[in-house]
Amino acid sequence: MQLQVLRNFGTEQNPDVRRQESQLNGWRSELTRLESQQSSDPVFSKGRAPVQAQQYMRTMREVRYGEALLEMLLRQSEAAKLDEARETTIIQVVDVALPPDVRASPKRTAIVLLTTLASLMGTLCWLRLRQRFHAEPEWQLRCAQLRAEWHS
Numbered sequence: 001m002q003l004q005v006l007r008n009f010g011t012e013q014n015p016d017v018r019r020q021e022s023q024l025n026g027w028r029s030e031l032t033r034l035e036s037q038q039s040s041d042p043v044f045s046k047g048r049a050p051v052q053a054q055q056y057m058r059t060m061r062e063v064r065y066g067e068a069l070l071e072m073l074l075r076q077s078e079a080a081k082l083d084e085a086r087e088t089t090i091i092q093v094v095d096v097a098l099p100p101d102v103r104a105s106p107k108r109t110a111i112v113l114l115t116t117l118a119s120l121m122g123t124l125c126w127l128r129l130r131q132r133f134h135a136e137p138e139w140q141l142r143c144a145q146l147r148a149e150w151h152s
Contacts, residue, residue: 004074 003020010017133139 001070 003017003024006014006017006020012018133143
């Protein structure tokens with residue numbers, strides 16, 4: 001991974017890139033040497049493998065799986081970066097917006113008149129009910145009954 005990161009911003013002539021490549025090549029040669037010893041060594045046969053050899057084999061399998069996964073993800077990441085670079089959206093202004101000559105909405109005059117009319121009607125209804133409540137004892141009795149039912 002470090003080598004991939006270094007290659008993103010450095011060239012092949014960069015000393016850090018060269019050092020990482022030589023280290024990686026050394027590890028790969030060590031891996032091939034160990035694999036060739038393992039295949040020729042009868043101690044590592046499947047039936048008589050000691051516990052350490054089995055652990056080594058499992059670990060090598062996990063390392064190879066991780067390497068393959070990393071390579072696949074790096075390829076996908078590069079492909080996604082290329083797709084993103086290709087899909088740049090260009091916005092072009094065709095006509096400049098102008099304010100309208102006559103305002104269409106909301107019609108403030110109509111809203112103010114309707115609100116005033118509704119509040120006037122509501123006030124008249126409220127005053128009429130209040131007058132009726134104070135003038136007629138039936139309404140007061142009915143209101144008292146409702147309060148008693150509500151509190152009980």
